[in-house]
Amino acid sequence: MKVILKEDVESLGMMGDVLEVKDGYALNFLIPKKLALSATRGNLKQAEVLKRIRLKGEAKRREDALEQARAVADLVLEMEARAGEEGKLFGSITAKDIAEEIARKVNIMVDKKHIRLESPIKQTGEHDVEINFYANVSATVKVRVRGEEAKKEKAEEKKEQ
Known part of the structure; x- marks a missing residue:
């Protein structure tokens, strides 16, 4: 089953990633815990938005880290x-x-x-x-x-x- 991750899931992927996982894992764990959405056409558009948000967050964290590294x-x-x-x-x-x-x-x-x-x-x-x-x-x-x-x-x- 194809799913879109709504959050980072350790050892699986990052927010916005579209992944193929086993049906049971998706239906019994990822979707009920609101960690993922099923990969429909509408949800795939939402995945792009999630990916952009993740990339902006990573850029901000990297910039903060560079600033801290310069300070020390x-x-x-x-x-x-x-x-x-x-x-x-x-x-x-x-x-x-x-x-x-x-x-x-x-x-x-x-x-x-x-x-x-x-x-x-x-x-x-x-x-x-x-x-x-x-x-x-x-x-x-x-x-x-x-x-x-x-x-x-x-x-x-x-x-x-």
Whole structure:
């Protein structure tokens, strides 16, 4: 049975797509849940309208993502954590910590799932972290991790001046 999707359906298609699905799936799930319409001539015209709406929405989301990527492109995040003498952190810096720091510093909410960390940061120093905002839209931020000893040294330097 041919149907027109009224909404994005995971693992099936996007709003406005015309698809061939099994009759039972269409009649028992997609149409009753108002996720799809049967593909009649009148509904096919409506599908074109839905497709245009989807494309406009995607263009807007992409533009917003580009704007966010530009805002964080050359950002340097200074983070402090307890560390041993050799620079090994007692804890770690996670994607959640990085997302919170970005929100605090530039007021942009980043989902921690979009921050690409192979593993949590467990060493002091400078780390490049990639953030994916949308398909093919990403930015890299530098995360400088200092141990708390560095904080104490900085305070002592200020006292000396």
